[in-house]
Amino acid sequence: MRSFQRKVEERQLRQSKRILVPIDGSKCSLKAAKYAIWIAKTQKSKVYCLHAIARVPYGHFLDGYAAQMYLVETKKQAEAWFSDIFEKARQKNAGDNNGTSIDILAEVLVSVDSIVETIVNYLADKDIDLIVIGTRGRSGIKRLLLGSQ
Secondary structure, eight states, X not given: OHHHHHHHHHHHTTTOOEEEEEXXXXXXXHHHHHHHXXXXXXXXXXXXXXXXXXXXXXXXXXXXXXXXXXXXXXXXXXXXXXXXXXXXHHHHHHTOOSSOOOEEEEEEEEOXXXXXXXHXXXXXXXXXXXXXXXXXXXXXXXXXXXXXX
């Protein structure tokens, strides 16, 4: 039954050539990236990983230097998440002998817009066909301490 479901999903996703995965470091976003890699492999699609930073959370408590350090550290953390995703894609490429490879582009965007506006604008700019997004992200104190948007 499971393989039948996968074949149905493959047929439904045939037109997806550009896939966006917003990444915030949560388990759900990393699972979404893994699923996007699977789709990209079966559909010969390009995957765009995006971490959007709209503003410094709780910014009124931080001075200019602290806000700048927050952005630097958040970008470093996003790069680590992207590295994990690239490694998963590399393993998927190595484990499959059909000759297709997964093309992944990863970006961190700092914007004055909200996270949602940043993602929507990115969708339009890159002509994205499909978005794969986790069901939950980080919020509250985890967001402040761990850098999720």
